[in-house]
Amino acid sequence: MEVEVASSAGSASREIPANQHPLSNCPTAKTRRGDPYLDIAAYDPEADLMVLNLGPQHPSTHGVFRLKLYLDGEMIVKAVPFCGYLHRGVEKLCEKLTYVQLVPIFDKNDYVSPMMNEQSLVMAFESLLGVEVPRRARYLRTLLAELQRIASHLLWFGAFAMDLGGALGGGSTLFMYCFRERELILDVFEELTGCRFHYNTHMIGGNRHDIPTGWAAKVHSAIDIIERRLIEYESYLTTNRIYLDRTRGVGVVDADLAMELGITGPILRAAGIDHDLRRDAPYHAYDELEVRVTTATAGDCEARTQIRLAEIRESIRLVRLMIDGIPEGPLGSRKPIKSNLAEKSDRGQAYAAVESPRGELGIYVMGGGANRGASPYRLKIRSPSLHALSCLPYVLPGHVVSDAVAILGSVDPIMGEVDR
Amino acid sequence: MMPYFVDTVRSLFVTMRNVLRKPTTVHFPMERRVRTERYRASFALLHDQAGEELCIGCKACERICPSEVITVDAEKRESSVTGKKRSYAKAFTLDQNACIYCELCVQVCPTDAIVMTRTAQEPAFHRQTLCLNMERLYDNERTQPLTWANASRLIEMQSPPAKEPAKAQDNEDAGKGQAP
């Protein structure tokens, strides 16, 4: 397997930013770990610190997330995250709905990459029920996953630019561009599945929707356009001096911290750990593909951006490889869904993980639940966003409020998945 | 200092290039995008070619609906077309307030009675407006473009061995006149 060290522009020469303010407290190499359990009463007996509640209604908390910041001037002393504002009790719902019904529900968890959610769920169910997936369906799933990864990273990139540049400024311009390009992929998905977001295109043992005629050509043109526009984004944002000032050396999550917190995906790869489930624990058709994993060493916001942009490119490459060579054959190994009690399992446990755009998205399912075994007994979603967010109390102290927003944006939290 | 000016000019170059491109958004209520033939937006109940209601009130859709938005009341009566006695849906309500458009009800329908339409439900002032009853579902059959998918087509597509994907041309009156 080939391993690339980040080759994208900008990360080759990584020096201490030339025009960083001498008084600014930005770490450059390792995370200056803040203490998440800092006793504020002892640290600040005279209550001089300002408590700033960033969220739950705030333009850049990516949903409803609350950060309680203890500020010394604008410098963060302690950060206490609060999540759960979007908690919908999906795991409890799983104990009531049946295996068949759960697939569309899981689109709503990570609403930026619903494909991965469906896939992780059906993979867990398939291994629980011992269902084989035909080769065509596995290829199609891989293809959809890679397209979804492009769409998800594009949305993240736009939203991150908006965190840096504001909704009424240059950030929103890139946001609109990213949405414009993401739209192309959603159009492709719409053509295939009929929905732009909540696809319900997987079923246990295969896929529900087959490729329509002329679909491959549309995918080709979509990814061609995206690949061209990526160059534009780079000249617009990621090589811009102001952007580099804002992101270089900001929010360093080093490899030790990332692994300790269970952070996977782009954040871990940005910290220099060469770890990607697509290559290291292949699922779907990834064992037949060569996935190139990009890593960077800095672990800061800039490195994370570089990693994600490189992943878009890699996904484009994989889509190009796959799109014309999807094997013929049956789409599913099971009979099409005709009843909500179609799949049953009395016992057993299964775990399946996919590399979602945010990291390892795992589903742990225990069989033999309600509805005479047609529902899981207990289902746990190992959501990568929750793990990624848990780095905030360690990373934020020592940064200013502006950096807090940039760091929060760069870890790419999807609150639907964090709170579930 | 100089990089700031140079990069500003470069960013300006990108944005100015986009000024020349055609806008991608449309003004939604006046202008609508063309939706693909699988697009799922709303629902309709179908008649067969003889004008007979296809729904037999079997409640398969009610059972599979993950968000429990469908309620069906069945009754047995004589057909006004063929004169034979069979079961019908007396009341059929689909509450779009909570619908997740997962297409599972279409998938499980044994008679291809329920299909989805391609025009999205307009925003409404009252929740009741978003609740489709049987008359409105049968209205939708006449007034709205239907999607390609119905139960038998989905099953044909999914069941092993898979057939050739459906052609775009024969979707003109998808779902109509396919009484089992």
Next chain:
Amino acid sequence: MSVAGLTMAADVMELLTRRFSANSEPDGPPLVAPEHHLKLVRTLRDEFGYRIFGFVIASHHPATTTDAENLGHIRVVYGLRTVGVDTRLASWQLEVGVGNSVPSMVQLFAGADWQEREQYDLVGIRFEGHPDLRRLMLPEDWKGYPLRKDYAIDTEVAPWR
């Protein structure tokens, strides 16, 4: 292996059964006694390279008898992952009665902080030694633990402030 899709390495299986006298379970990963837990985590992390924190999953198993005192037991499944090529998961579970606590692994894996809080929140298992055991998802004044099997799915809840 009793967790489908989760094949553990042979050396870890041997470690679990030999050194930590784990019982293999028909359903789920091997069962480890709670007192071995922290030592097992440390061994896996330092000697076997399981450095990426995986998951903590608690599940409630109500008592089969109709004894009112017996609220059943709670099983906590843990997972840790190795880094890089051929990454593998190591998984094991603990079992305690409802009301008892299991040792917290926050000191070894900082990521366990939120995961244990979540399981405490939803299943109601206490983690001994956790520095900040509060509810994570639900509001602090929530009554009950929703993922317990005796918590009905349609339990009336007051709207949140």
Next chain:
Amino acid sequence: MSPYLRALIYSLVIITLLLTITAWSIWFERKFSARMQSRVGPTFYGPFGLLQPVVDGLKLLQKEFLIPESADRALFVLAPPLTVILALGTAAVVPFGPDVMAADLDVGVLYILALGSLTTIPVWIAGWASNNKYSLLGGMRAVAQGISYEIPLALAALVPVILAGSMSLADIVNYQIQHGWFAFWPPGPGFFAFLFFLPASLAEANRIPFDIPEAESELIAGVTTEYTGMGFGLLYLAEYLHTLIVSAVASALFFGGWDGPFLPGLHWMVAKTLVLFAGIFAIRWSLVRFRSDQLMGICWRYLVPIGLGLVMVSAIWVQLAKAGAQ
């Protein structure tokens, strides 16, 4: 005609002119930014949405002006009109044509700089009076930024003053009509002074990339967080007015003011102002913003020293020109 009457008439004309331009510049910005972002922009009201500013204004007028319970009422109400008054006051000395100026002060440039630095105060008042943490942070950032960027702004404005030998804007423009625009002649100091004037004045007017006092993604809306209705409208208007006046001043200082062939002077002045204004818009929608400490760093480490150098260079140029003339 009595000079007072004349000043009154001219100020009314100029205020009307400015407010009209500002209103439609908002339309222009919305349309322009929409095209930059691949959108269509306003189209509902009037042809090409030209009546959009009217509708915007009506909407803001209709809205209730809410005063938070714990706010400092007097200051909270005072701040928005004060910003507009200061912005319009600056316009008094801006020469829109050979005669179209409310007052031709001998120290016009100084007056503009003085009023410009005063605009920090109502912004700080607004931030303080709102009794909101985000507003407070925004106000503090505005003060820090305003004070810092006064100096490069003054230094950049000093270059044309030295070159023209006068602080009156009319004299500066007249000098440029005779000797060529300062942006191009003398080569060097004038143009670079313009390059410095632009970011410094953007920072004064709180525009992106220097809009950290009201950074939406960080401070929600900064000082304007608690303002509703016309209070917000006035703050918004003042920001645009400030930007407009800054571009008018820049075109007078560096681009020859009303100088231009064929058309009357007013047309040229307005045209130059609008071009600069559009440039500022384009910059606004093309850049992300700085962090506040980086902003200060740029000011103190680059703009101030280089500005001092420019002042020196232009003084030397003036001396050389004098020596050459003798």
